[in-house]
Amino acid sequence: AHTPINDDPRQPIRIHAGNLPRIDQETQHGLVSDVSLKRKVRNYTELAKGSEPGFRIYVQESSVLNDRHREAYVALRPEDEKAKTAAKLNPKGDEEARALQAFMCGNFYDVRTFGAVMSTGINCGQVRGPVQLTFARSIDPIVPQEISITRMAATNEKEKAAREEGADEERHDNRTMGRKHIVPYGLYRAHGFVSAKLAERTGFSEADLDFLWETLEQMFEHDRSAARGEMTTRKLVVFRHDSALGKAHAHDLFDRVRVARRNGAGEAPRRFEDYEVTLDRADLPAGHAIYC
Amino acid sequence: MTYGVKLRVGGDFACFSRPELKVERVSYDVITPSAARGIIEAIHWKPAIRWIVRRIHVLKPIRFTSIRRNEVGQKASVPVIRRAMKAGTTAGLGLVADAHRQQRAASVLVDVDYVIEAEFAMTARAGPDDNPGKHLDSFNRRARKGQCFHRPCLGAREFDARFRLVEPDEPLPAAIPEDRSLGLMLYDIDHDGDRSSLFFRAEMRQGVIEVPHPDSPEVLR
Numbered sequence: 001a002h003t004p005i006n007d008d009p010r011q012p013i014r015i016h017a018g019n020l021p022r023i024d025q026e027t028q029h030g031l032v033s034d035v036s037l038k039r040k041v042r043n044y045t046e047l048a049k050g051s052e053p054g055f056r057i058y059v060q061e062s063s064v065l066n067d068r069h070r071e072a073y074v075a076l077r078p079e080d081e082k083a084k085t086a087a088k089l090n091p092k093g094d095e096e097a098r099a100l101q102a103f104m105c106g107n108f109y110d111v112r113t114f115g116a117v118m119s120t121g122i123n124c125g126q127v128r129g130p131v132q133l134t135f136a137r138s139i140d141p142i143v144p145q146e147i148s149i150t151r152m153a154a155t156n157e158k159e160k161a162a163r164e165e166g167a168d169e170e171r172h173d174n175r176t177m178g179r180k181h182i183v184p185y186g187l188y189r190a191h192g193f194v195s196a197k198l199a200e201r202t203g204f205s206e207a208d209l210d211f212l213w214e215t216l217e218q219m220f221e222h223d224r225s226a227a228r229g230e231m232t233t234r235k236l237v238v239f240r241h242d243s244a245l246g247k248a249h250a251h252d253l254f255d256r257v258r259v260a261r262r263n264g265a266g267e268a269p270r271r272f273e274d275y276e277v278t279l280d281r282a283d284l285p286a287g288h289a290i291y292c
Numbered sequence: 293m294t295y296g297v298k299l300r301v302g303g304d305f306a307c308f309s310r311p312e313l314k315v316e317r318v319s320y321d322v323i324t325p326s327a328a329r330g331i332i333e334a335i336h337w338k339p340a341i342r343w344i345v346r347r348i349h350v351l352k353p354i355r356f357t358s359i360r361r362n363e364v365g366q367k368a369s370v371p372v373i374r375r376a377m378k379a380g381t382t383a384g385l386g387l388v389a390d391a392h393r394q395q396r397a398a399s400v401l402v403d404v405d406y407v408i409e410a411e412f413a414m415t416a417r418a419g420p421d422d423n424p425g426k427h428l429d430s431f432n433r434r435a436r437k438g439q440c441f442h443r444p445c446l447g448a449r450e451f452d453a454r455f456r457l458v459e460p461d462e463p464l465p466a467a468i469p470e471d472r473s474l475g476l477m478l479y480d481i482d483h484d485g486d487r488s489s490l491f492f493r494a495e496m497r498q499g500v501i502e503v504p505h506p507d508s509p510e511v512l513r
Contacts, residue, residue: 035362060386061388117368118368118370197441245434245439248437249456251454
């Protein structure tokens with residue numbers, strides 16, 4: 001049980017504070033935003049696909065710009081030309097908008113997967129991608145810890161001088177103190193959706209989908225940093241409907257994946273083995289395949 | 293003659309952005325008719341029909357939270373894409389996240405649950421085999437099975453909407469016992485016209501908001 005920190009329901013409570021891990025302050029569950037997960041998908045794609053045609057990343061991180069060598073593309077494919085003539089009834093603006101969108105979808109994996117907003121000048125509207133990720137939430141409340149760290153050097157001469165001057169007998173060094181926020185352990189669960197009908201529109205293919213699964217499994221393996229510690233994808237459960245519109249309610253399918261604590265309720269979870277993940281396959285609606 | 297449907301939708305978070313507060317998004321207190329229409333259309337829509345939201349039942353207390361995220365402050369520019377197409381290269385077309393980073397806070401709703409009552413009318417684009425019964429069946433069948441054309445969301449795509457058909461003869465769940473004047477609220481965008489925003493004065497009476505008909509004078513143009 002917990003006490004909500006805001007008594008007035010209309011008063012916003014905050015899900016951010018400096019560089020602290022994100023927390024749903026009402027429940028103390030940890031959160032990972034959708035954009036954070038999508039960033040990792042994009043980064044893995046850049047690493048794995050390099051400059052492979054059709055796998056450019058539209059929303060880039062600047063660090064990768066340097067090792068880019070750009071090759072030329074055929075701007076418009078023959079199919080697009082056909083689409084152009086077929087859509088004669090439409091005003092010129094729409095036609096061009098479609099060609100532009102097709103170009104972007106064809107060249108950029110993230111546009112074809114997540115979509116993009118294309119406007120300014122002529123409004124091309126938005127490309128709505130088939131893949132939709134939501135906020136990931138930890139299974140149990142998390143308890144972030146603040147760790148003090150020191151650096152054995154000063155940032156600059158001035159700082160160094162000031163520190164030496166102020167140093168007394170006890171502490172005569174030029175250390176810089178820092179802080180690190182860590183989550184000792186958290187098992188987070190994210191839900192995602194792939195709409196087949198939108199995939200048709202952006203050209204998101206079966207191969208793209210397979211690559212997405214690979215990405216979700218591997219994305220943390222190449223995102224090591226001092227801040228993140230050891231993150232890893234523990235389990236990826238895929239529900240596949242044999243109908244483009246779906247065969248069951250998404251929430252019913254999500255409910256089939258249950259995550260239970262294996263160690264005692266009073267004990268803090270510290271490893272994946274402290275959890276038991278079960279998948280309920282009973283009475284699965286026809287036309288479903290589950291991949292784990 | 294119109295045909296009504298009832299759909300229950302909910303989720304952990306929702307953001308029905310107020311158009312007047314755009315840079316740092318602030319949600320309206322409740323779902324807008326336009327967002328409700330979007331959810332319905334995610335399940336079934338054809339050019340032959342037009343969905344009209346008639347009533348919104350608010351089933352859970354209105355609560356907010358704030359989320360700050362790194363976003364990019366730019367959109368794909370048409371002239372740049374056009375130039376890239378002409379040149380036959382994607383060089384320089386990307387958007388550099390670090391250079392266009394903006395940190396934005398969003399005030400979003402938490403733990404929402406609504407019943408949307410909507411009806412549809414046939415449009416001028418309806419063909420000879422577009423009878424209303426077919427569309428009504430289509431919607432109800434899909435909603436009952438959990439099917440959708442694309443995953444409906446609560447204002448923004450990261451906030452997915454759970455949905456469930458409320459059967460025609462099923463009693464409606466209780467709305468919150470609260471009256472609140474919600475002020476001037478977005479009704480919808482005039483997609484048939486000049487894409488201007490339409491507004492209405494939203495009043496919540498015992499958790500229920502009556503939504504005016506699009507042709508009524510209560511919809512402010």
